Amino acid sequence: MEITYCLEELPIIARKIIKSARHKTLLFYAEMGAGKTTLIKEIIKQLHVNDTVNSPTFSLVNEYIAADDTLIYHFDFYRINDESEALDIGVEDYFYKNAWCFVEWPQNVENLLPLDTVSIYIEIITETTRKLTIKTHLK
Numbered sequence: 001m002e003i004t005y006c007l008e009e010l011p012i013i014a015r016k017i018i019k020s021a022r023h024k025t026l027l028f029y030a031e032m033g034a035g036k037t038t039l040i041k042e043i044i045k046q047l048h049v050n051d052t053v054n055s056p057t058f059s060l061v062n063e064y065i066a067a068d069d070t071l072i073y074h075f076d077f078y079r080i081n082d083e084s085e086a087l088d089i090g091v092e093d094y095f096y097k098n099a100w101c102f103v104e105w106p107q108n109v110e111n112l113l114p115l116d117t118v119s120i121y122i123e124i125i126t127e128t129t130r131k132l133t134i135k136t137h138l139k
Contacts (some may be wrong), residue, residue: 006129026103074102086108
């Protein structure tokens with residue numbers, strides 16, 4: 001599935017992603033500044049989390065709880081130099097809790113990712129327009 005959108009359409013796009021996701025682990029692939037964190041923040045908001053959502057760049061993972069008590073994990077593996085760093089925080093335990101997992105820079109932990117995932121590729125079209133390509137797959 002491909003979707004082109006602008007910032008004003010983010011809430012609609014986030015709801016579409018949630019509704020169409022066949023798996024709860026979403027992998028976000030894009031260059032720096034393409035809007036991975038912005039999109040994830042909106043998805044988390046649409047899952048009815050009232051906390052302030054921040055990028056987990058330095059902590060590697062942030063945990064949120066939705067209004068219906070659903071667990072949500074937001075990972076940022078940009079600073080990972082070796083997959084063992086992700087293992088040290090127990091990443092495999094997070095992935096298999098039946099919780100939503102939103103993963104930025106998944107290519108840095110490729111061998112640790114679960115089999116059932118949704119890959120979301122974000123491409124910059126203009127300063128305010130992005131194109132998403134969404135692929136659901138089993139490894």
